[in-house]
Amino acid sequence: MNPLIIRGIRERLRIKNLIASGLLSLILCSTLYLAAFLDGMQTWVPAAVSSSGKDELLSIPLNGAREAFTVLLILQGFYLMFLGTGRVASGTAEEKESGLLDYQRMTPMSPLSKITGYLFGLPSREYLMFLITLPFLLHCMVVGEIPPLNLAQLYAVFFCSVLLYHLTAHVIGMVVARPRAASWVARLAVLGLYVFLPVLGQAGISFLSFLTIIPTYFGKILPHLLAEGTEKLGRFEGQAVAFWQEVPFFTIQVSPTMFTFAMQGMILLGLLFTAYRKWRLDSLPALSKPLGLGLFVILQFLLLGSLWPFFSLGEASGLLGHALQLDPAKTGLPNQLKHDAQPAIAMIVVQAIFFLLNLAAVLLLINVCCPNPHRRLKGIQRKEKLGIHRIPSLADESPGGIFAIILSLIVSLAFACLHFLAVSSEQVNSVSSSLNTVFLPSLLFLCTSLSLRAAREQWFNLGFWGYVGLLWLTPVLACLVLAVDDLLGNSQFMLYLSALSPLTFFPQLITYVSPSLLSEASQFANFSMPVSTGISSAILLALVLTIRLFSYQKT
């Protein structure tokens, strides 16, 4: 057995702890489970169905078990996904801070064994608490007649998600210096990555939804949780089940369980590489440049696959995606809303999300993979010592200019693919605007990437994040204040202001290059000048920061 798992058991599951945590879990689980079970068991049977010919309250254990299942699943998720994740993050960070992690780093165990040991050893108490809930699950399955195969699929995805969350926490624990901060940063990151980000999956980027157990729960379990005598699910549940039965990806349909495994597996792989590097040497950046590029290519593949049905057929996954389907007849929305669900708006929303998601990914990759001034100095010293002409371009210390350009090119290529797919399938009418539609957002993306790279390489964390906060967030916040002050009066000024931040400029630019919507939007403001100003300022900023970086590096 892995010595680190044994250590976790010895540390956290001594007799006293074992009894205390076991009892706590048993009491909590039995209380919640029984309350939900008894509540769900009481079923009103209408007179039409009742054998006595009048309304009566019957006790149906099957309904109770089905009602209690979701409560049980939430409790299990709380144990392993919330408590367990916090424990892995804080435990890892505490050991990093105290130096214990260095002892482990020096042992000849493989990094994979060490990672396994930490993932299963640190939350050993939470696993015990989970184990205590299993008899209740068995009762649920037998009495509630939930198909074991579907349950097995759900729990396979559940454990895959737990592993993903714990690994995220482990990596955060190794990266964040302070243990208390690490515990909460990990929980927030898990919430952000696996709860808030999947919301974007509702806007057509389906793969983001599959970072959680929700699609498998809705697709595989919810239809089997209907109370006896109920013929179909409620409107929302019914829609959710329908959406997650099959996942459209490029031109094929994939099972939600398989798709979740594939998505989570890819992220697990990325996190494993990061943890491996950190286990090898703490001072290494979380990702190397080739690995960063590899992950970015995978992200583009997933984005393309998810958005393909939308750009080729006008079909989107997710609830919002469904409402924004290009064919208003398919929306299923009331007549009043159908008018608003214009294809152009849907196109702009999806394109803006595409760029903003890529912007977030590029920000993360440039922050991790491009060298800060200290690492760069190390590279220069090594280069001079070894007498080589230049730092190898794939080394962690090498300048990130080419890296930033490649990232931008990949995004431009993916965007061009989607645009020309939409043009060829006549989802977008005008071909004449293609040059502007692809070129201007790509140019803006390139300038933003180069500015970020220049900021990363000449400033430390405070300067870099200060730059991002000042240039990206301040204009957005100022626009919000102006919008509250006067919704339309300041619209022209707001356009100029929002053109300074990539967060707001991308949707603005996409609106500008979409002729069908521009004509309507132009009634409120003139887009031409703010767009020119935004593009010019992005180019200028990239140039100034890059020149400043060169002069800084020369000195």
Next chain:
Amino acid sequence: MIEVRDLKIHYGDLVAVDQLCFSVKAGSIFGLIGPNGAGKTSAIKAIATLLEPTYGDIWVKEISALHQPEKARKLLGYMPDFPPVYEDLKIWEFCDLFAHAYGLVGEHRKASVLQSLHATGLKEQMNAPCRTLSRGMRQRALLAKTLVHDPAVLLLDEPAANLDPKSRIDLRNILKKLAGNGKTILLSSHVLSEIEDTCDTLGFMKAGKMALCGTIDEITRSNRQNCLLKIHLSRAVPNLLKVIDQISILSEFKETGTEGTRFRASMNGGEKEATEVLAQLVNAGLPVAGFICHRPSVEDLFLQIESQPTVEKQAE
């Protein structure tokens, strides 16, 4: 056994270790001395493969610690200056964890744990939880953990920092025994008297550089300009200063008493030169009643090197 060549370590703009070169022979105990911030811990961490140097070469038993860290780690036992332990483990469990992690199994593992606990005097307390240990006892537990996989090279950063005098003597005996068994030991310390008694080779670090390196004998011999002479005459002599002026290797001649019979002088030379000085004094008719040649101790050298002006530690 350990070879460090041209090692440079930066922390941002600060140069923590600069062009450090030294080697430690198998079976010897090498003491790294220096004031706070001299770069001792950084150098030890780099050898332990825990810190990425800017450049340089580190070889442990002909294995490059920079290019093959996993291989080098098998040979190393590292003990940091501040002793962190797993608070909720018992002492034997703490050692057992690392014995297991280093691949020891079954009875061999059990025997290794007991042996390391015995060597560090912790066998009696092996069932005590680590959280109840004093700082000195933690240091011992950590040493036990470091010894448990029988490493060929021990890297000990301030191993005696928290130990009481008895424990220090025990530690010294343990280290000497280990060195006698062929282990190579590199340790850093501020307790200079301990280092002098324990180590056979010393390296003085200052501002990231090795200011002086060699065996204790070599170092004290090569630094003979501050050899101190104590001269005691049986009676006061009027022409004493005239005689002293003729001996060119003497300097800083001072009277230490009030009767004109006790004096102190610095001498540029070793024992041979001291004999010559004594002969010159006797030949000049001085009534020499006592003559002591006091060679500089490690502590004297440390203070001497530390008092020399430092070079600004900035990146090139």
